[in-house]
Amino acid sequence: NAGVTQTPKFRILKIGQSMTLQCAQDMNHNYMYWYRQDPGMGLKLIYYSVGAGITDKGEVPNGYNVSRSTTEDFPLRLELAAPSQTSVYFCASNLGLAGSGWYEQFFGPGTRLTVL
């Protein structure tokens, strides 16, 4: 299994440009997540999805959009990039809620985005 994969690894955008960060997992996980990590800060949840066709906002959704057309893929779209979106973006996935336990979240290697 490749686990969670993310592309690209690095990207530089100009203010106002758009781009899509790709995320894919091959573990047949229902739940997928997008986090951002700002310098010196912890990860914050942007959006998450509990299954194909279902998405919901996290803590910091403004300026982003997501879609989930398949179980495997969960792309994150940045419209009108701003310097405040300079960050490292992590995608993660897991099986979902567990009645008496907790399913580990598996993370991709991250995408480092700079907006100038």
Next chain:
Amino acid sequence: GDSVTQMEGPVTLSEEAFLTINCTYTATGYPSLFWYVQYPGEGLQLLLKATKADDKGSNKGFEATYRKETTSFHLEKGSVQVSDSAVYFCALSKAGANNLFFGTGTRLTVIP
């Protein structure tokens, strides 16, 4: 709201030294607590977890005990190795929710 406060870094230790990275949390109810590790160029990996008070999570020589009375989950290792150099994140999740709340991360560098 729910939050995690983690020891500021960076931390530099000599090989075989004792490691403690402090983590305290604020949460209602009974959260689960985690330590994640991020090695250079890689994504975060779960290092250990504890899901109820007084549980001790352990893995790869690392340990952490869920202390409800002090709302803490400090990470310890008796003898660090160069290969332990990484960024360590403390995190919590609430029962019935998948969202993880992360601390700011602590960068550990172990020198030979």
